Amino acid sequence: MALAATKEAKTEGQAFPEVAAELKAALRSELDATNAVILDHLGSRVPLIPEVAKHLIGAGGKRLRPLITLAAAEIAGAGGENARYLAAAVELIHAATLLHDDVVDDSDLRRGFKTANVVFGNKESVLVGDFLFARAFELMVKTGQLPVLDLLSRASCTISEGEVLQLETQGNIDATEEMHLDVIRAKTAMLFEAAARAGAGSLGASPHAEKLGQFAENFGIAYQLVDDALDYGHGAQDLGKTIGDDFRERKMTMPVILAYRAARDDSERAYWRDAFANGSDDFDRAKALIDRDDIGAKALDHARGYAAQSAEALDGLPDHPLKDILRELALASAERPF
Template structure:
C-alpha cells in the first residue's frame, strides 16, 4: 500500500508550500525509502492494528518531521540507513500522538478525513497509538545508537507532559504567553527538535547537532503559533477541520491570550471568561473581537520572532543545498495568511 499523496494547502501560503515541496523533492528517494520502512512496521497478526494505523498514516500529511530528520542527516554527513529508521520512528511517534490527541480532544476530522476514533472507536485508537510507540522504539534500537534512543525516549516523555500541561491550561483564561509557549515547546517543538538532532547524530556525534536542533525547535514553535492563529481566521477551511475548533474545545492559544489582554470593557473580559469556563459561547463574536483588535497580525508577529531564530540558527552550519531550503521553509513559516 502506497502512502496517500498530499494535497496542497492554500491556507499555508504559497512560499511555505513551495519551500516544503522543494525539501520533499530534494529528499524524494530518502523519503520514499522511509515510507517503506514505516509501512513495513505497521504489520500485525491483529488485523485491526494496521487498519487503524493506515487510516491515519495513509491519509497523508506533510511529513515535515521525517523530512527534517533526513535533511539533518544529509547536512551532518550521517549514515542514511540509520537516518531512515529514525525518520520513520519520528513519524510513528507523531502518528501515535495524533491518535491519542484525537481521542482526548474528541476530534472528528483530520486532514479532511474522519478521525480514527470516529471510524474505529476511542479504545482502538488509544491502543493502536501505543502499538505505534512500541514500533518506533523498535526502529530506534535497530540503529544501535544509545544516544538516539535516549533522545527520542525523552522527547516522547516531554510530549506526554505537554498533553497534560495543555489539559491543565484548558479553559483557564488567565493562561499566560509563557505558559502557552511551554505547551507548544513540549507538544510540538520537542519532536521537531528531536527529529533534527536524531538525524544529525544517527551514526555518531556531530558538530551540526546543536544548530540543527535549535533550528527545528524554533521552526516548530513558529509553525504551531501560525496554526493556532489560523483557527480564528480562514485558514482552517483548508486544513480539513472546522474553524473555531480550538475555541470550542476551550484551548488557550495565543489569539485568545492576546484578545483577553486587549479587551476594552469589563463586559468583553467577562465574555472571554465565560466562553472558556462554559465552552458554549458565540464563536462569531470571539472572531469579530480578534479581527477588531488585529490579534491575528499580533499572533503572527510572535511566530515571526521564532522563525527568525530558526533562520539564525542555521548560520553556524557549513554551506549545503539543504541548508538553503531549510532556511526558506523557516522564513516562510510565519508568512501564512491570517
C-alpha cells in the same frame, strides 16, 4: 547522496507549501525509502491494528518531521539506513500522538478526513497509538545509537507532559503567553528538535546537532503559533481543520491570550471568562473581537520572531542546498495565509 534535486536553492518569496514541496522533492528517494520502512512496521497479526494505523498515516500530511530528520542527516553527513530508520520512528511517534490527541480532544476531522477514533472507536485508537510507539522504539534500537534512543525517549515523555500541561491550562483565561509557549515547546517543538538532533546523530555524535536542534525547535514554535492563529482566521479549511475547534475545546492559545488582554471593557472580559470557564457556541463574537483588534497580525509577529531565530540557527553549518531550503522553510512557516 540522497538529493533528488541539487539545484541552487533560491526559494525567497515562496509560500510555505511551495518550500515544503521543494524539500520533499530534494529528499524524494530518501522519503520514499522511509515510507517503505513505515509501512513495513505497521504489520500485525491483529488485522485492525494496520487498518487503524494506515487510516491515519495514509491520509497524507506534510511529513515535516521525517523530512527534517533526513535533511539534518544529510547536512551532518550522516545520511543512510540509520537516518531512514530514525525518520520513520519520528513519524510513528508523531502518528501515535495524533491518535491519542484526537481521543483526548474528541476530534472528528483531521487533514480533511474522519479521525480514527470516529471511524474505529476511542479504545482502538489509543491502543493502536501505543502499538505505534512500540514500533518506533524497535526502529530506534536497530540503529544501535544509544544517545539517539535516549533523545527520542525523552522527547516522547515530554510530549505526554505537554498534553497534561495543556489540560491544566484548558479553560484558564488567566493563562499567560509563557504558559502557552511551555505547552507548545512540549507538545510540538520538542519532537521537531529531537527529529533534527536524531538525524544529525544517526551515525554517532555530531558537532552540527546543536544548531540543527535549535533550528527545529524554533521552527516548531513558529509553526504551531501560526496553526493556533489559523483556528481563528481564514484558510483553516484548506488545512483540513474546522475553524473554531480550539475555541470550542476551550484551549488557551495565543489569539485568546492576546484578545483577552485587548478587551476594552468589563463586558468583553466577562464574555471571554464565561466562554472559557463554561464553554460557548458564540464563536462568531470571538472571531469578531479578534478581527477587530488585529490579533491575527499580532500572533504572526510572535511567530516571525521564532521563525527568524530558526533561520539564524542554521548559520555556521556546512554549505548545502538543503540548508538553504530549511532556511526558507523556517521563514515561510510564519507567513502562512489566514
